[in-house]
Amino acid sequence: DGKDFKKEFSNWWKDKWKVIKFPSKGTVFDYYVDTENSKLEDWSKMQTVDIVSTIDTSKSIPSYTIPTVDTISAQYLMRQFINNNHCPILVGLAGCGKTQIIKGLLNELVGTGDDYLQQIINFNYYTDANLLQLNLEQNLEKKAGRTYAPVGKYKLIYFVDDMNMPARDPYDTQNAIALLRQHRDYEHWYDKNKLALKDIKNTQLVAAMNPTAGSFIVNPRLQRHFWLLAVGFPEQSSLSTIYSAYLNKHFSKFQGTIQAEIAPVIKATLSLHAEVERNFRKTAANFHYEFNVRHLTNVFQGLLTAKPEAIKGPDNFIKLWVHEAERIYGDRLVNS
Secondary structure: OOOOHHHHHHHHHHHHOOOOOOOOOOOHHHEEEEOOOOEEEEHHHHOOOOOHHHOOOOOOHHHOOOOOHHHHHHHHHHHHHHHOOOEEEEEOOOOOOHHHHHHHHHHHHHHHOOOEEEEEEEOOOOOOHHHHHHHHOOOOEEOOOOEEEOOOOOEEEEEEEOOOOOOOOOOOOOHHHHHHHHHHHHOEEEEOOOOEEEEEOOEEEEEEEOOOOOOOOOOHHHHOOEEEEEOOOOOHHHHHHHHHHHHHHHHOOOOOOHHHHHHHHHHHHHHHHHHHHHHOOOOOOOOOOOOOHHHHHHHHHHHOOOOOOOOOOHHHHHHHHHHHHHHHOHHHOOOO
C-alpha cells in the first residue's frame, strides 16, 4: 500500500506527450488505439461476445471469465503473441485473476476453431523433470522418425501455472524449468529409456506465476522466451461488473425486491473486504491474514446457493449475506 505507480506512470505519460489527447477519465492503461479510426477507445469496446447470457449460476464462479477492462486488454495482448508463436507470461500476486484470464483465453481459442488444443500443467514444490516430461508427452503422438506433435494439424498450448514453484536442487537450478528451457531453445528433449532425441513440434507455452511464492527467480535463459505482463488487483468497477452479472442472473427469478438490494450488497462487500485488508495485516504470528479476490468470490459463491423457497424477501437475503461474510472473513480471524 505504498505509491500507486500505475497512476503515477499514467500521469507522467500524459504530461510527457501532450500532443496525444488522452481522455480525462481513467489512466492510459484503460485505452487502446483504434487504428481504423485513428483514435483512443476504451478496452470495453472490444467486447463482442455476450457471455453473461450463457452463465449457469449452479456452476462455480471461476467457470466463466466475465469480460472487464482488465481481462479484455490482457487477453487481446496475449492473443497477438500466441498468434506470432511467442510465449506470454502473467505475473501477479495470489488471487488477482491470472489463471482465470489465461483459462478464459484458452477456452476461447480452443472453442472457436480447429487450430488449438490446450493442456494445463500445475507446478508445485515437488514437480521434477521426469514427472513434467510424462505430462508434456500425454497429448503428443509419433509422426515420422523422431518427430512428435499433437494429433492432426493442431497446435498444443501448454499452460504452466505457478512456474516458479519447483524446489531448487543443490546447484540452485530447477530441473523442471531446465526441461522447459531445453524445449524452448531446441524444440527437443530426450527419451530417457532409449537415450535418443525426440523433436517436439507444434507446441507453445503460456505461463503464470506469483513473484512472492516459490523461488524468487526463474532461470533467465527460460524467461527470455517470454513476454511479461504484470497483472494487478482488479479495479472496483471490474469486480462490480463480474459479481453483478452473476447475482442479477441468479436472483432474476426470485420474488419481491431482492433485485434492488444487489448493487448495495456488492458495494458493501467490496467495502468490507477493503476494511478487513486494512485492519488485519499479515504478520509472522498471523501469516494466514491474506485476503484477496478469492475470498470476495467465496462470499458471492455462497449467495448463489440461495433457493427461492428459502429467500422470500430482502431481509432473508441480507441475513444470508451477513452469514457468508462472517464465515469467509470472521472464521479466519484468531479471536473475537
